[in-house]
Amino acid sequence: MSVPKQSFTELQYQFAAHIRNPQENSKPADIEDRRMAIYRDLFFNNIEGFISGGFPVLKSITSEKNWLQMVRKFFDQYRSHTPYFLEIAGEFVAWVTNEREPEPWDYPFLQELVHYEWVELALDTSEADLSDVEVNVQGDLLKGHPQQSPLAWSLMYQFPVHRISSDYLPEMAPELSTFLVVYRNSDDRVKFMEINQLTARLLYLLSEDVQLSGRQALLSIAAEMGQPESEQIVEGGLTILQQLRNSEIISGVRY
Structure with a gap:
């Protein structure tokens, strides 16, 4: 058969x-x-x-x-x-x-590392454009809404994934989390900036409410820190916003 x-x-x-x-x-x-x-x-x-x-x-x-x-x-x-x-x-x-x-x-950081490396690739190949958002590039960062670039991603990891190499393989996560912004600038170069928790919170508040001015976001953070109406935090926050704009993480101001 x-x-x-x-x-x-x-x-x-x-x-x-x-x-x-x-x-x-x-x-x-x-x-x-x-x-x-x-x-x-x-x-x-x-x-x-x-x-x-x-x-x-x-x-x-x-x-x-x-x-x-x-x-x-x-x-x-x-x-x-x-x-x-x-x-x-x-x-x-x-x-x-x-x-x-x-x-x-x-490695204990395996999942975070692959995500971080993917973010770099995703931004490098993203079809988003810095001109997609209409903003005043030189606008007042406190009076208006500081608009985050569509090519800037704010990230938090338990491990400092941007430092991982054959010479640095941590077995345990540090006490403090790592906050990063990975972004692509107008030269189409993908870069990263390590930021602190305050800056990460500022970017989060601004991303959640497009009506929020820079001053309002900073005063909200001041209240969370138990220092309402703190002009010192507003002044320090303005410096941070200016640095973010200079790096093209903030595209400009939306009114």
Whole structure:
């Protein structure tokens, strides 16, 4: 009795499963291994190349064995929600954050580091434009609403992810969180600025209420600190706002 041939759909599934994980899934019987090897290497190397380019710090602090194993598991296990190569990095972050099983070698800052590296890539490729928001570039930062650039993201991490390297691999989070603004300036350069908690709170208040003036936001912070009507905090806050505008984190003032 002859064995029935596979349907084309079954063949496709077996072909794809073998490419994703050749150690666990056999190749279609009618395709010679030399030909399958071309597809195995092409697909995996493309994915590994995109992830290497998006997460260079993570790759540099991970052994080659662990790195390739992690990329292989992503390639095998994750079902992408986008067909675009530029969005592979975002899909990798989603997998690491939501689906990946922890490994014994994992760094405690792994999830935060991949997010930080993805932010840099996301801003570098963002189609947002600094001219998208109509503002007075030289407007009064206290009277009007200081408008944050659409290409500036305010972030908080438990670990100082911007300092991670082969020479700095913290095993425990510091007492104080790390506050960063990652932004792309008018020269299309992605940069970061480490900020303190007060500046992070100021940017948050301004992002939550587009009607809030710079002075109102600073007085709100002063009240939270138990120093209502503090002109000293307003003056110090104005200096901070000016620095943020000079760096193009604040685009200008909206009235």
